[in-house]
Amino acid sequence: MSRLFPMPYHSLMLFTVWILLNGFAAGNLLLAVFFAIGIPVLVAPLCPKEPVANQPLKVIIYFLRLLVDIVKSNFDVALRILQSNRTLKPGMIAYHLELQGDLPLTILSSTISLTPGTLSADFSKNKSILYVHVLHLDDEQAIIDNIKNRYELPLKEIFKC
Amino acid sequence: MLEIICSILLIIGGIFILLGSYSMVKLPDFYTRLHGPTKASTLGVGSVIIAAIVFSASNGGVSLKELIILLFLFITAPVAAHMLAKAALHIQVKQRKDSVNDKLFEQAKQQKDRQE
Amino acid sequence: MKLFLLCFLPIIGVIVPILAKGFGRSQIAFFTALLPSVSLALLFSEMFAVFDGAVISHQIAWVSSLGLNLSLRLDGLAFLFATLILGIGLLVILYARYYLSERDNMSRFYSYLILFMAAMLGVVLSGNLIQMWFFWEMTSISSFLLISFWNHKSEARKGARLALTVTGFGGLCLLAGVILIGETVGSYELDVVLNAGDLIRTSSYYPQILILVLLGAFTKSAQFPFHFWLPHAMAAPTPVSAYLHSATMVKAGVFLLARLYPALSGTDMWFVLVTTTGLMTLLYGAYTAVFQHDLKGLLAYSTISHLGLITLLFGLNRDMAAVAAVFHIINHATFKASLFMGAGIIDHESGSRDMRKLNGLYRYMPITATLAMVAAAAMAGVPLLNGFLSKEMFFAEVLEQRTIGAISWLIPVLATVGAALSVAYSLRFIHDVFFNGEPRDLPKTPHEPPRYMRVPVEVLVAICLLVGAFPAFTIGALLNSAGQATINNAVPEFSLAIWHGFNIPLLMSFIAIVGGVLIYMSRKHLFRFQASFQTINASEIFDKVIHQIQCGAQKVIGWIDNGSYQRSAFILAAFALLMLAIPISKISEPLERLAHTNVEIPVIVGCILLILGSIATVLVSHQRIIALAMLSLVGLVVSIAFNYYSAPDLALTQVLVEVVAVILLLLTLYFFPQTTPSSTTGPAGFARDILLASTIGAVIGTVCLLMLTYHSESVSQFYIDNAKTGGGGTNVVNVILVDFRGFDTMGEILVLGIAALGIYKLIARMRLSIRTRDAQGRLWSEDKHPMILSVVSQSLLPLALLISAYIFLRGHNLPGGGFIAGLITAVAMILQYFAHGVSWVIARNKIVYQSLIVSGLMIALLTGMAPLFWGYPFLTTWFDYFTLPVIGKFELTSALVFDLGVYLTVVGSTMLILSNLGKLTTNQRLKVKER
Amino acid sequence: MEIWFSVAVGVATACGVFLMLRAHTFTLVLGLTLLSYAVNLFLFASGGLTTDSAAILGDKAINSDPLPQALVLTAIVIGFAMTAFACIQAMRARSESGHDHVDGKEQRDISTKTETP
Amino acid sequence: MLALSLQFAMVCIFVSLLLNAWRLIIGPETTDRILAVDTMYVNSVALIILFGIYTQSDVYFEAAALIALLGFISTAAFCKFLLRGDIIE
Amino acid sequence: MLLDHLAILPIITPMLLGIVLLFARLHENMNSQRVIAICGQAIGLLIAIVLLRTVIMQGPIVYQLGNWQQPYGIALYVDQVSALLVLLTSLVAFCAQIYSCAGDDKQGIFFHPLMMFQVAGICGAFLTADIFNLFVFFEILLMASYSLMIHGGGKNRVLANSHYLFLNLLGSSIFLIALGTIYAAFGTLSYADLLLKAQNIEGTQLLLAQAGIFLLFVVFALKSAMLPLHLWLAKTYSATSAPVAALFAILTKVGLYCLWRIHGVVFGSGTEPLSAPIMEWLSPLALLTIALAVVGILGSKTLRQLASYLIIASVGSLLLIIAQHNAQASAAGFYYLIHSTLAGCAMFLFAGIVVRLRPKAQDRFVSTRALPSAGLLSFIFLVMAIAMIGLPPLSGFIGKALLLKATFGSSWMMTSWALILLSSLVTLIAASRTTSHLFWKASGDAAETDKVHNLELIPLYVIAFLLLCLVVFANDVEGFTQSAAQQLHQFPLPQMLNLKGGQ
Ligand code: NA
Numbered sequence A: 001m002s003r004l005f006p007m008p009y010h011s012l013m014l015f016t017v018w019i020l021l022n023g024f025a026a027g028n029l030l031l032a033v034f035f036a037i038g039i040p041v042l043v044a045p046l047c048p049k050e051p052v053a054n055q056p057l058k059v060i061i062y063f064l065r066l067l068v069d070i071v072k073s074n075f076d077v078a079l080r081i082l083q084s085n086r087t088l089k090p091g092m093i094a095y096h097l098e099l100q101g102d103l104p105l106t107i108l109s110s111t112i113s114l115t116p117g118t119l120s121a122d123f124s125k126n127k128s129i130l131y132v133h134v135l136h137l138d139d140e141q142a143i144i145d146n147i148k149n150r151y152e153l154p155l156k157e158i159f160k161c
Numbered sequence B: 001m002l003e004i005i006c007s008i009l010l011i012i013g014g015i016f017i018l019l020g021s022y023s024m025v026k027l028p029d030f031y032t033r034l035h036g037p038t039k040a041s042t043l044g045v046g047s048v049i050i051a052a053i054v055f056s057a058s059n060g061g062v063s064l065k066e067l068i069i070l071l072f073l074f075i076t077a078p079v080a081a082h083m084l085a086k087a088a089l090h091i092q093v094k095q096r097k098d099s100v101n102d103k104l105f106e107q108a109k110q111q112k113d114r115q116e
Numbered sequence C: 001m002k003l004f005l006l007c008f009l010p011i012i013g014v015i016v017p018i019l020a021k022g023f024g025r026s027q028i029a030f031f032t033a034l035l036p037s038v039s040l041a042l043l044f045s046e047m048f049a050v051f052d053g054a055v056i057s058h059q060i061a062w063v064s065s066l067g068l069n070l071s072l073r074l075d076g077l078a079f080l081f082a083t084l085i086l087g088i089g090l091l092v093i094l095y096a097r098y099y100l101s102e103r104d105n106m107s108r109f110y111s112y113l114i115l116f117m118a119a120m121l122g123v124v125l126s127g128n129l130i131q132m133w134f135f136w137e138m139t140s141i142s143s144f145l146l147i148s149f150w151n152h153k154s155e156a157r158k159g160a161r162l163a164l165t166v167t168g169f170g171g172l173c174l175l176a177g178v179i180l181i182g183e184t185v186g187s188y189e190l191d192v193v194l195n196a197g198d199l200i201r202t203s204s205y206y207p208q209i210l211i212l213v214l215l216g217a218f219t220k221s222a223q224f225p226f227h228f229w230l231p232h233a234m235a236a237p238t239p240v241s242a243y244l245h246s247a248t249m250v251k252a253g254v255f256l257l258a259r260l261y262p263a264l265s266g267t268d269m270w271f272v273l274v275t276t277t278g279l280m281t282l283l284y285g286a287y288t289a290v291f292q293h294d295l296k297g298l299l300a301y302s303t304i305s306h307l308g309l310i311t312l313l314f315g316l317n318r319d320m321a322a323v324a325a326v327f328h329i330i331n332h333a334t335f336k337a338s339l340f341m342g343a344g345i346i347d348h349e350s351g352s353r354d355m356r357k358l359n360g361l362y363r364y365m366p367i368t369a370t371l372a373m374v375a376a377a378a379m380a381g382v383p384l385l386n387g388f389l390s391k392e393m394f395f396a397e398v399l400e401q402r403t404i405g406a407i408s409w410l411i412p413v414l415a416t417v418g419a420a421l422s423v424a425y426s427l428r429f430i431h432d433v434f435f436n437g438e439p440r441d442l443p444k445t446p447h448e449p450p451r452y453m454r455v456p457v458e459v460l461v462a463i464c465l466l467v468g469a470f471p472a473f474t475i476g477a478l479l480n481s482a483g484q485a486t487i488n489n490a491v492p493e494f495s496l497a498i499w500h501g502f503n504i505p506l507l508m509s510f511i512a513i514v515g516g517v518l519i520y521m522s523r524k525h526l527f528r529f530q531a532s533f534q535t536i537n538a539s540e541i542f543d544k545v546i547h548q549i550q551c552g553a554q555k556v557i558g559w560i561d562n563g564s565y566q567r568s569a570f571i572l573a574a575f576a577l578l579m580l581a582i583p584i585s586k587i588s589e590p591l592e593r594l595a596h597t598n599v600e601i602p603v604i605v606g607c608i609l610l611i612l613g614s615i616a617t618v619l620v621s622h623q624r625i626i627a628l629a630m631l632s633l634v635g636l637v638v639s640i641a642f643n644y645y646s647a648p649d650l651a652l653t654q655v656l657v658e659v660v661a662v663i664l665l666l667l668t669l670y671f672f673p674q675t676t677p678s679s680t681t682g683p684a685g686f687a688r689d690i691l692l693a694s695t696i697g698a699v700i701g702t703v704c705l706l707m708l709t710y711h712s713e714s715v716s717q718f719y720i721d722n723a724k725t726g727g728g729g730t731n732v733v734n735v736i737l738v739d740f741r742g743f744d745t746m747g748e749i750l751v752l753g754i755a756a757l758g759i760y761k762l763i764a765r766m767r768l769s770i771r772t773r774d775a776q777g778r779l780w781s782e783d784k785h786p787m788i789l790s791v792v793s794q795s796l797l798p799l800a801l802l803i804s805a806y807i808f809l810r811g812h813n814l815p816g817g818g819f820i821a822g823l824i825t826a827v828a829m830i831l832q833y834f835a836h837g838v839s840w841v842i843a844r845n846k847i848v849y850q851s852l853i854v855s856g857l858m859i860a861l862l863t864g865m866a867p868l869f870w871g872y873p874f875l876t877t878w879f880d881y882f883t884l885p886v887i888g889k890f891e892l893t894s895a896l897v898f899d900l901g902v903y904l905t906v907v908g909s910t911m912l913i914l915s916n917l918g919k920l921t922t923n924q925r926l927k928v929k930e931r
Numbered sequence D: 001m002e003i004w005f006s007v008a009v010g011v012a013t014a015c016g017v018f019l020m021l022r023a024h025t026f027t028l029v030l031g032l033t034l035l036s037y038a039v040n041l042f043l044f045a046s047g048g049l050t051t052d053s054a055a056i057l058g059d060k061a062i063n064s065d066p067l068p069q070a071l072v073l074t075a076i077v078i079g080f081a082m083t084a085f086a087c088i089q090a091m092r093a094r095s096e097s098g099h100d101h102v103d104g105k106e107q108r109d110i111s112t113k114t115e116t117p
Numbered sequence E: 001m002l003a004l005s006l007q008f009a010m011v012c013i014f015v016s017l018l019l020n021a022w023r024l025i026i027g028p029e030t031t032d033r034i035l036a037v038d039t040m041y042v043n044s045v046a047l048i049i050l051f052g053i054y055t056q057s058d059v060y061f062e063a064a065a066l067i068a069l070l071g072f073i074s075t076a077a078f079c080k081f082l083l084r085g086d087i088i089e
Numbered sequence F: 001m002l003l004d005h006l007a008i009l010p011i012i013t014p015m016l017l018g019i020v021l022l023f024a025r026l027h028e029n030m031n032s033q034r035v036i037a038i039c040g041q042a043i044g045l046l047i048a049i050v051l052l053r054t055v056i057m058q059g060p061i062v063y064q065l066g067n068w069q070q071p072y073g074i075a076l077y078v079d080q081v082s083a084l085l086v087l088l089t090s091l092v093a094f095c096a097q098i099y100s101c102a103g104d105d106k107q108g109i110f111f112h113p114l115m116m117f118q119v120a121g122i123c124g125a126f127l128t129a130d131i132f133n134l135f136v137f138f139e140i141l142l143m144a145s146y147s148l149m150i151h152g153g154g155k156n157r158v159l160a161n162s163h164y165l166f167l168n169l170l171g172s173s174i175f176l177i178a179l180g181t182i183y184a185a186f187g188t189l190s191y192a193d194l195l196l197k198a199q200n201i202e203g204t205q206l207l208l209a210q211a212g213i214f215l216l217f218v219v220f221a222l223k224s225a226m227l228p229l230h231l232w233l234a235k236t237y238s239a240t241s242a243p244v245a246a247l248f249a250i251l252t253k254v255g256l257y258c259l260w261r262i263h264g265v266v267f268g269s270g271t272e273p274l275s276a277p278i279m280e281w282l283s284p285l286a287l288l289t290i291a292l293a294v295v296g297i298l299g300s301k302t303l304r305q306l307a308s309y310l311i312i313a314s315v316g317s318l319l320l321i322i323a324q325h326n327a328q329a330s331a332a333g334f335y336y337l338i339h340s341t342l343a344g345c346a347m348f349l350f351a352g353i354v355v356r357l358r359p360k361a362q363d364r365f366v367s368t369r370a371l372p373s374a375g376l377l378s379f380i381f382l383v384m385a386i387a388m389i390g391l392p393p394l395s396g397f398i399g400k401a402l403l404l405k406a407t408f409g410s411s412w413m414m415t416s417w418a419l420i421l422l423s424s425l426v427t428l429i430a431a432s433r434t435t436s437h438l439f440w441k442a443s444g445d446a447a448e449t450d451k452v453h454n455l456e457l458i459p460l461y462v463i464a465f466l467l468l469c470l471v472v473f474a475n476d477v478e479g480f481t482q483s484a485a486q487q488l489h490q491f492p493l494p495q496m497l498n499l500k501g502g503q
């Protein structure tokens, strides 16, 4: 099983992408399956085993939440930008991580970067701190809580770490 | 109907893309400017893409393949931003004088494991 | 046929001595002599025919377009010279046997000698002018070899080079002259040319022809002012001097005068040029000869002066004079050759040639002395010897000529002076060497030479005596036929009697002899007088001149080609601009009217971006990293432009190439200074370059505008019509690439492959220092592989592969194809390299990129070759549609296989380049086994 | 519109040529890249500029010229190969001569002294 | 209506591109310039999609997809260069 | 079956062999590489001979690649001229290949494959009848030459290569611009179609056409090292390794061939040829080239530099021939071309030997200790010098004479003759100097350590023999070049354009 699907999520992604690209037809299905299985096997040596996220539902919820946040924060950052620079209070915060594992951390940092107004600048050496740059930093703690509750904890659940 | 949605989406997209680039010109220091493009890449391009989907729906065959672009962007854009921030910290790009937690920039550069 | 044998036996003879190497010296000499003797026999077998005035000739067509035939022609003149060449040649072979020492490589000497003999025979027997030139040059080459026979001696090397240069120059002039003659007459055959004298003399090219031919003749015959090589040719072994530089080769020049006498002579120009030259040479040679201390030097200058005499005779435009000249050729050959051999014997047996040391040798070598004295007397023109007869004829002829009117008396007077001088140096030769006290500190005590070494001298002296005593009987027939051949006409009546009664010529001879004796008496004063001039050494001057010229040339070359790339590039660009300027300057209607006027914002924006990007790249080019950023802007705009102008394939390619290029340039930049040093070109050069570049830009822009506003109907419609039906694809561009013009693509991937190999080759030997700090002196960040980048790149790889598969499969029908797919794969792979590092990838990825390239190229090539086996041309494609139950209708095409080859090659090459480049800084760095 | 395009191509060419006339290899590589962009656009333009008619057989009529596109594609590939080679050649030259001047500065007449490895 | 909004969006993007170019040229930091280029890549993705809508054809889709997928690589490479000098090690 | 595809074989055979030589196992093992390479070149030679024979027997061949009819597909066009040049290429390559096996090929990797690709490129350039395909083959041969150029490494080679590379990159860009312009003007790329369309054009089309044609002239001038674009040649050729330089002896001929074929015929026929304004420049440029070569021959400090300038001299002479623009002259030109190419090749190979035998002094004109087997070497040199100077009995003198005849009565006749003869004279001076410096004047006896390798001598013997044959069979050769020239100057349009492709 794991030799056939070294990366199940990838296989899924590849399958869907192929179908999206070529439309839904018998020949395409066959090819999609072929690639979904073939490519991961081909690149397996280059991709170490990924931690399995075994709550698909939570994943979807997380994703939707992310989308909503993006839209929301987009608008207020937009307003922020239209005001004068003087009112702006940019700053850096050091976010102490509980989350571990490369993939989860990557997802977290990408999430942070994707939502306008915050930007994951760098990790500390042992990945215990994530330095986050904030466009408008009036309430540091609020932002930290926000990140922790909305993203980090859910990710912890998803990846069981 | 679909046309109207499409048009609205296009306008939103346009505005946000413009905002992104505008902020990149306007904002005071590199780190703040770095926030700009995220808008372009997320909501801006996002709504344009959805507009495209809606449009394709409006003349019959709905094709979702534009979503793939969105997927790609969502995967890659943060990395670019992250790398840029990292690089900026490394080459000690000056942040604005009155930035909050000024010293943290230095720590971030050295990737300190605990904050003093 | 006999003629060919006669001429070519010696040519074969060249190898005989080399084959005979193993044998003893005498045997070698014997074998060498065989073939020439046979030739001589053959020659004499034709004697009577020739004396009857017959012209034996034989031709074989050779290079028709050049008018060059193998054409031999034996008439009196040729017979005379052939006899001299073979006869004296044989004597010289015998003489050389004893002259050369054990140390000398005898067989080499002999083969050179025979080579010369063959060449000389060729010259005199040629019936075709170009063929004559052919052998003429051969004589120069062989004399070069012979003079430089002792090439460990510096003067031998110098003398050889000098002789070759002068005679070679003459030879080239002669070639030009000959071709001019041929083009004027319409044939190079001697028979034709000799009878076309009037045509030549009246042709507009006559002056050029005459000057060129005379240059050839004069240089060869050491006529003033080209005489200077001859004395230095005396560095050659004496047999050579005797053979080449008295009897034969130097005679080639006068032979040419004789040969072309009917064709060229008879004009005032001929008279002036030839006579003057001859006269000056006669006097100069004779005068200088008097003051030589070296025996051979004296003989050399006397040779010069006698050649001058002969030339002078030819110049007089009188048939009888020509005959006299021929006569003197014979006489001079005999006595001068014997004198040289005598000198050689003296040198050989006494170890010196310096007349100040050599004295009173008569007591040591009476026989040789006697022989030498007889020969010298002949040279001086003493009665009862052959020299006297021709001298008399000479006097008679100079008295006869009237061409220069009132001052005609000048020539006889000067001739007498010359004769007197020749008497003087002959006297000196005799008295100074054989009498005049005791020898002074000679290396060895002189004695008679070995018996057979003297034989050649004896033979020649005998001839001198015989001819002198019984001219009509001995030489009459030969001279007659030779003279007839020379003037191409019946010889005027002449008598070869010794005694013509008291007449002016006799008086002149008498004056000459008396004057000569007087001159010799007063030599003390003359030498003192002469010593007041410093002697000039021609070969040193020659060396200096040549050296000067070479230094000058080196300067010029160094000045033109200073090894600067910038100069070459500037010239190239300027040349291109010049070429474009010619047609562009012809544009009549103003360009505004050419331009369409509709406004498209996208285009305007794009152009603004492009212009900004380009100019910015130039402005910041000294800050290299920034320049790269600017450049990638340009690349982006270009790809968008391709998209906008409905070329999706190009857009895709451009985007990908852009990415790869940026990676490549960044990899390169790591090893380079981050900023360009202030350029070596000064402000002037800068302005110059800016001017040139902007002008080129303007012109190219104009041409572009012309193109855009002009529309020729092109072949493209064919592609659009046949893409689906003939190529089996709907993406016309791709069908063109893999089918209509698949050959281009074949070549293109080959270029890519070769580039990869070449780069591998370049990297293999590369040693570069690795920088530990950046330009601002900051240490590099410790975080080698940022975590996010690694993770994302991993998850991107499968996606990228999927996309490239997608692009590859649809390429034939929609934008895409093997090349683009290959680039996508490559870029994704590269991403792994710089996200995880080389060692990480190498540990996990076992693909050998070189074999990717090889297999790619192989697949492409074999796909191209497959149709050959069905009798179709290279790269003919095949496609068909199939239907399977589940999948439905689909197409299979050979173009896809070809495209696969493209894909593999692209992946392989790109990876080979980038990965090896990346490895440079790692311990994985490529090490090539030096075989 | 053609005038804009032409001007852009002209400027790009000028810049590329100017950089190709410099003396330092890296600058030359930059120039080469820029010049090949310009040249590709030029070659592309030889078929005329048409929007919204990609050379894909389908419902739309094709009035763009596919041939120059194919030529440009070949040109791009070859140009890429050349650029790559030029880069590495520049590096090698630098590693041999110690600096990135194209003539290797002080050394002038190459033919006089050639060492074999 | 649609055409109008389409043109509006396009104009927005053109203006953004020009703004980006402005940032690219004035800098001041190297990272600023790199950011500018990166943003232009993203914007051009949107632009190409708009072309697609405008011309009602999807032959331009791949270009957009590729830029979205691989455009960041050059940005990353630039950053890696600034961070480590040697981008493949 | 292969005989129907004879035209393509000179291109794909070396390609195939080059690729085969790259197979990992092979390119580990030097000996097998050498065997394959030499056999490959031998096969190439054979093919070239058969091709030439076929062309002579059955007239020109038009080979339509991909079975697409002219002018839509790419076609190869083989007439006696291109066949001759292919044969020359194979000959030179064969000699160089053999020579290289004496050890030069071990001084770096990929030598033999690159040689193969180089040959493929050159042959392609000679055979193709499509102007863009010509560009592609130019790039192939250039790429291969860049890579071969630095074979063996060393500072000067690499630096010389920089010069050569960047200059030619500029050249390639010019080539592309020219192609764009020409396509815009004619809307076609096939020689035949271009020739057809070039007959009656005016207005903008004329301007465009001429712009393109003139730019093309620049490209070919650069390739053939015509003054003032000669600067790269001496530098490059005298820096690189002997076998490569020897192969390069044919490289300049590519440019000349293109001028001959394209500017001389494709754009050079009709009442008022498009290339006429340029061809008027050709004579003076050619004469200047010879003049420069004369100075260079006198001023050269090394044997290889001398050889390079001799090449330039021959280029000048051939340009002069091309400028005459008539079949008679071309015939002479072809003879001279054969001779000069072979002689030049030999010169470089010989220089290679000298360089190897004199590790310190190399081929500089300074006397050192005597060379091993100096007698033999000096004899060989004498032979080549005789060929180069144009003295009998080797083919040089016929070439010289033909040159003189060909330029007889032309405008510039006197200058041409003077320069042609002068170049011979200075060659003679230089050669005699060389002989005396390199072989005669010696300080101390020869070192016993290294001696002349037979593989190095064989090519020289072969070439010397061929040069002799050129004289002995001069009439036949001349007859051939005559008909070749005839063919060159009458391009068989109908034959090419009326062929129907299979599709
Ligand atoms: Na962001």
Ligand code: NA
Pocket: A111, A112, A113, A114, A115, A116, A117, A118, A119, B038
């Ligand atoms: Na954010």
